[in-house]
Amino acid sequence: MPSIVAIRDLRKQYAGGFQALKGVTLNIEEGEILALLGPNGAGKTTLISTICGITIPTSGTVTVGGHDTVTDFRGARELIGLVPQEINLEPFETVMNTVRFSRGLFGKTADDDHIEGVLKSLSLWDKRDNKIMTLSGGMKRRVLIAKALSHEPRVLFLDEPTAGVDVELRKDMWDVVAGLKASGVTIILTTHYIEEAEAIADRIGVISKGELLLVEDKSALMTRMGQKMLHIHLNQPADAVPAALAPYNLSLEQEGQVLVYTYDTAKERTGITKLLTDLAAAGLVLSDIETRQNSLEEIFVGLVKEDA
Numbered sequence: 561m562p563s564i565v566a567i568r569d570l571r572k573q574y575a576g577g578f579q580a581l582k583g584v585t586l587n588i589e590e591g592e593i594l595a596l597l598g599p600n601g602a603g604k605t606t607l608i609s610t611i612c613g614i615t616i617p618t619s620g621t622v623t624v625g626g627h628d629t630v631t632d633f634r635g636a637r638e639l640i641g642l643v644p645q646e647i648n649l650e651p652f653e654t655v656m657n658t659v660r661f662s663r664g665l666f667g668k669t670a671d672d673d674h675i676e677g678v679l680k681s682l683s684l685w686d687k688r689d690n691k692i693m694t695l696s697g698g699m700k701r702r703v704l705i706a707k708a709l710s711h712e713p714r715v716l717f718l719d720e721p722t723a724g725v726d727v728e729l730r731k732d733m734w735d736v737v738a739g740l741k742a743s744g745v746t747i748i749l750t751t752h753y754i755e756e757a758e759a760i761a762d763r764i765g766v767i768s769k770g771e772l773l774l775v776e777d778k779s780a781l782m783t784r785m786g787q788k789m790l791h792i793h794l795n796q797p798a799d800a801v802p803a804a805l806a807p808y809n810l811s812l813e814q815e816g817q818v819l820v821y822t823y824d825t826a827k828e829r830t831g832i833t834k835l836l837t838d839l840a841a842a843g844l845v846l847s848d849i850e851t852r853q854n855s856l857e858e859i860f861v862g863l864v865k866e867d868a
Contacts, residue, residue, distance in 0.1 A: 562626065563587035564715055564746050565611065570620035572606055572770075580606040582770040583620070590714070593737065593747045594775075595757035597860050598767040604750040605645070607767065608717050612642050624715060638666060641708030641716040641745075647700045651693035655684055658692060659706045666711035678709045682736060698729040705736065709745075716740060718749035722756060734760050754860060766860060781859065789852045790832060792819040795845035802842040808835055819844075 565588035572581040580603050588594055598604050609615040611622050613629045613636065621628060627635035649658060659675050679685045682702045687695065692703065701721065708716060718737070722730040730753070737747060737760055751757055757764055758778070765775040774781075797816030808831070811820045819839075823830045839846065 564590040564625060565748075566621075566623045567611070568621045570607070570610060570622060571618045572603075572610060572615060573618045580770050581610065581617070581620075584767075584770075584772050586765070586772060586775060588715075588746060588748060590746050591741065591744055592762045593741055593749070593760055594763050594765060595761035596748065596750045596765045596767055597754065597757055598750075602767045603770040604767055605719055606770075608642070608719055608748070608750065612640055612717060613637055638711065639714045641711070641713035643701075643704045643708045643716070643718045643721055645720045647697070647704065649692045649700060649703060652691055654689050654691055655679070655695070655703055655706075656688040658703060659710050662707040663710035668711050674712065675706075675710065678706050681739060682706050683732075698732075701733070702736070709740075713745070715746045715748070718747065720750055720752065722751070722753065730756070782853070787822050787824060790821040790823065790835075791850045791852060792821065792839065792846060793817060793848040793850075794819065795847045798844065802844070804842050805835075805838060808838075 565586075567584055567586040567588075570581050570584040571579070573579045584603075584607060596604050596607070606615060610617050611624070611629060613633050616630065621630075622636075623629070624636040625639045627639070629636045653661075656675065656679070659678065660670070660672075663671070663675065676685065679688055682705060684699065684702050684706060687699060692700065695703065705716075705718075705721070721737075722733050734756070737749070741747060749756075749761075761778055763775060764778050764781055766773040794817055798812060798819070799816060801810045801812055801819070808821055812818070813820055821832070821835060823832065836846075
């Protein structure tokens with residue numbers, strides 16, 4: 561089955577010579593949530609704008625549902641919903657009319673039952689007659705999503721969907737995204753919040769300097785690149801790591817109270833059992849031990865540093 565979005569060697573170079581995209585190739589499968597991570601200026605918004613037909617690529621191709629975004633723009637765009645970073649809504653219009661208007665822009669016939677369903681799914685139905693100017697920032701973002709869903713797209717792009725909203729509302733938005741996925745919508749989001757990608761994405765893409773560094777299943781990425789650390793709390797602080805323990809490459813933290821051992825869970829043996837025996841032989845007394853997994857944020861920072 562062909563991918564819902566297929567990107568091939570996509571490049572974008574501006575008049576001044578700046579290369580915003582450098583040969584991006586990516587398949588996005590129907591019904592998945594793909595999170596694109598990257599620092600400011602990495603090319604995330606340019607990539608989304610190019611897929612949506614807002615920016616014309618220098619070279620390469622993008623198809624959405626089999627429609628080329630340049631040669632068959634209308635066919636591709638009908639399948640796409642876009643929620644931009646900026647909140648740009650008519651302040652004196654009502655929520656209902658705002659969403660109705662967006663549906664009409666795509667040439668869709670009026671369907672208030674569909675609009676009602678969208679507004680209810682976003683907890684906006686009780687605000688349908690409110691003017692946009694009376695809504696909170698978080699509710700305005702929900703209106704942007706409702707506008708993007710008004711014409712029943714198969715692919716939804718969310719460009720920094722929870723920027724500037726509080727933690728509680730951010731988690732509400734995660735629930736909304738999960739509900740959209742359950743309804744069959746393919747979702748691509750860019751985010752600066754690593755925990756957002758970790759919480760809701762199926763796959764993670766990391767982009768830096770216009771290049772796609774990797775795209776991988778979230779759990780596989782965590783397993784492949786995430787290391788575990790064994791934190792060994794000592795009964796008495798140590799001045800230095802004993803020479804006999806040098807092969808373990810231990811680090812001493814918290815003013816000598818904690819030894820940290822990093823290991824790979826994918827290996828057949830972690831070395832922890834022998835380490836604990838050698839710790840006792842070195843005269844170190846343990847008060848507690850704990851394990852920690854590298855977070856997606858640490859993995860992301862590491863990848864971007866490697867690309868610097």
